[in-house]
Amino acid sequence: MKSEHIPKATIGRLAVYIQVLENLIRDGIEVISSEKLAQACSVNSSQIRKDLAYFGEFGVRGVGYYVQELITSIRESLGINRVWNCALIGVGNLGMALLRHHDFERRGFFIKAAFDCDPDKIGKELEGMEIVCPTHLKDQASELGIELGIITTPPDRAQRAANHLVDAGIKGIVNFAPARINVPPHIPVEYVDFFDHLYSVAFQVTLGNS
């Protein structure tokens, strides 16, 4: 079908499909039907076929989808079948956990530089990377080919961090701080809000009890 506008919910589900498909590979499963995949992802099978149809035709009628091929197709569709260089701002508890988490690299997201404004941290080395003052962000970004920014500062510093990133010509931002940030409209921002999810389970549990 190859369509124009793709629902945000579709992107979220594609991420789930990849997750489940990768686990199927581990289990040695090579082909899967939309119905089976749907069960594993807790969605409707039409939903899966519709989501994939936005990007092309990846299945074989009467057979299903070849798992490895489908993973590749989805990754191409999302634009993640390549390396993305990232900068991280805010090397605290969470920032360090992310830096130490090598799954990001395995999936093509390389954190190439880490920034913090704390004088005690600047100059220290972590995971083979020197922690640098955010004022150097602009230089390093172009030098290292950094396109994405990850914000892990306290919430009241998130806007400042965002400003640094924008100034450095970054193309997209993932913000872990619980604060909205203002950036030019052509720069996409994704918010990772742990509390959103905690609130959501708490709400569902409360509903169930009432």
Add this chain to the structure above:
Amino acid sequence: MKSEHIPKATIGRLAVYIQVLENLIRDGIEVISSEKLAQACSVNSSQIRKDLAYFGEFGVRGVGYYVQELITSIRESLGINRVWNCALIGVGNLGMALLRHHDFERRGFFIKAAFDCDPDKIGKELEGMEIVCPTHLKDQASELGIELGIITTPPDRAQRAANHLVDAGIKGIVNFAPARINVPPHIPVEYVDFFDHLYSVAFQVTLGNS
């Protein structure tokens, strides 16, 4: 209005409203209109009024919403105006970052127990808590009044961790591991997937460039 079924998206937005409203408090703003709040949250003002209408009438016509009151009302609506005791399974990079993050407590989510199956970690103390073997989960859960579980194990251990939690009578789960888990249908599960958000920005950046 007080309605029956509440869209999941509404819950997510309520979390955003709280986030923004709390920052308004910090700035000393006491009253806000749905239009202003909408701008701060990047949503439509009708959306806000509609979201709130699911739970009651919290505003004053001609005036707007009293910020502190609205926070309280939303918290009551979500069932988070009370303490929720949590157990964390998997004390690795991410688990430790969460344990050290005291914002959870400030918002009523207390991590009362931490579990790990690594013999090197069991018995160690962290943030005033002893790391315990997951086999003790059941005892501790009832003893400490734990209702929610947080999974931060590797993905191939997530199901096992979930089984422990379910067996311990936990009422809801937040899963940070990139793997779907199967639990009885009355137990809500929320997935926090960092890659989902990375994929999403990458996709949006790619779109913008094409």
Add this chain to the structure above:
DNA sequence: CTAACCTTGTGAATTTTATAACAAGTTAAA
């Protein structure tokens, strides 16, 4: 007190998203 002005809450209209249904393509067995 009146008039001009705001802002909420909500039914109706619109848009978007999800599900169902099925024609078309594929396989395998008889």
Add this chain to the structure above:
DNA sequence: TTTAACTTGTTATAAAATTCACAAGGTTAG
């Protein structure tokens, strides 16, 4: 080769969420 059993891609249908539009309620200034 034919038939029966599958499964996709896509159109049609249904459901859900968002936005619009405005009456109803409230405030402020003169």
